[in-house]
Amino acid sequence: MYEALVEFEIGILDGIQNLIGCKFCDGLFTFITHLGDGGILWIAIAVVLLFFKKTRRIGVNMGLALILGLIFGNLIMKNLFQRARPYTHEDIAMIKESMLLISKPSDFSFPSGHTLGSFNGAISIFLYNKKWGTAALVLATLIAFSRMYVYVHFPTDIIGGILLATGCAILSYYILKRFVPERYLAKP
Secondary structure, eight states, X not given: OHHHHHXXXXXXXXXXXXXXXXXXXXHHHHHHHHHTGGGHHHHHHHHHHHTSTXXXXXXXXXXXXXXXXXXXXXXXXXXXXXXXXXXXXXXXXXXXXXXXXXOOOSSOOSSOHHHHXXXXXXXXXXXXXXXXXXXXXXXXXHHHHHHHHTTSOOHHHHHHHHHHHHHHHHHHHHHHHHHSOTTTSOOO
């Protein structure tokens, strides 16, 4: 059953390459995927938001969601599931490894850390500001898609990252709402 899922997902990744793979998209999606490296972009946005009273609660929500995502996604789930990256499967490893557009990631595949961090940030913003949040969700979606385009994540890694991020961002929202009085963090 698992191997059938893997083959199906590899078919999706190959389909993405067959449909839009080209030098322009290689450059574009390589750039986009690096925006999610280490969650630095989202951490930087959270830090900037902390400086302004009007956006401080959003920044704290983002920070808390990113920490929860790191703990549950990168430290627990990746090591629990230990899913290999798409390019490492025997029948395609020789071809795909030599075609990778980015350096080989050193950790496991499930859930996607880039997707997790991006959606932690984007959903946190969306919970407080729909306009900014929509723009952040578009960027998070592009980062998530880029991980499949560069062949380092399966579609289910992306879905897992989105679901876990949604849970972390909403949990952060309710923790702040329940336990942190307004006088400490201004409401936007």
